[in-house]
Amino acid sequence: MNRDWNVETKILEVLRDALKSLMLTQETIDPVRERMIHVSREISVMIRNGFKMIYKGEYNKLDSQIKIINSKIVDVMATLREDEYDILSRILYDPLKEYVELILLYSIVSRDSSLLSYIGEIDPRIVLDGYVDLMGELLRLAQKAISDSNCVEALKIIQLCEEIYMEFYISQIGNYLYRDHKRKSDRMRSILERVKSDYIYGCVGR
Template identity: 25%
Template sequence: MASLSEILTSIRQRLDRKEELREQILPLARQLIRESAALIKNAHRKEWNEAQNRRKVLIEAVSDLKVKLAQAPDLWFAGFVQDALKEVAEACIVYALLRDEPVPSPEDLGIDDAPYLNGLLEAMGELRRATLDAIRSEDLSTAEKFLAIMDEVYFEAMTFDQADAVTQGARRRTDALRAILERTRSDITLAYQYRKLSNLLPALGEVTETENELLP
């Protein structure tokens, strides 16, 4: 049987190795966050070739990260790693939605359910941005399509009633999505009303000209 000193020495050595691994993983997690933000920017700008390459690199990086953490699986669930995975999920979902491709699953991305769910909810904020771009381009059919997706995500997310410790704060993000959804619905409604008014203006102008001609 090992002595107390030997037990503590073994623990110290294992924790030292884990700390070294954590220090190696931190910059990788930050890089995932930066690359995810860049992927979202590429998607909004319709830079599809660059976006596709970046998406592939991100998914491979997540897989590599999981391999690196196989010897310390508890670090996979550390806050900074889960946050990075959430950002990857958000970016890949935004890419798929704006490219009109099937939305990747958690298994496709190699990401656990909770960070995936939160990434999906945060992706709806980017979808609102795309909706506003569509409204400015007078592409109301695309705006309606994005609104329908936001609607579906919100009502499905409402059914998740697990504790925050399990969903990593999904309830809070669902509540925030409700406000985003209502603002977006209002923006689209106003855009339709503006279109109707714009269509009526030429006819009103013709009526006014006719009335002026009839005046003595």
């Protein structure tokens, strides 16, 4: 083995090279990142307004709103190079999850499936998280149907909740690919059990 008395210097050189590489990447990515943050905030506001439209029954307005959101998402994602995607796409993770949830909920309450195709372009893991959050909204819809004595509609919602949960439960997706799969399945089961309990109390028990 040859001894290198300059090994400390070379170790620092490797460190400097790694830091320099990351700083150069940062200089390239920062303008794109700032734009994505701006678009993310903009989309989040539009999505919150979209949920308000659902509860007001303004489905025609929401149809147009979702199309605008989709256009913004497609536009900003198209600006990402392949090497930037893994670094920056996480900025849009939460807005995209809420976007999936919004489309699903809109499709249910409006009985219009035409916008579901927009979901096909989104990371499947984000789509699954959108379904997890959808269960909470379905609980609210079921509770409203029960309070309005619309037990037929409440039962339809319960059946959909059961089918969504079972699809999650029987799937064999590794935690390395979809994090906290079991925990999320358990959360969905908990919501399903609460919906069923409310239904029994509000409809069957009358």
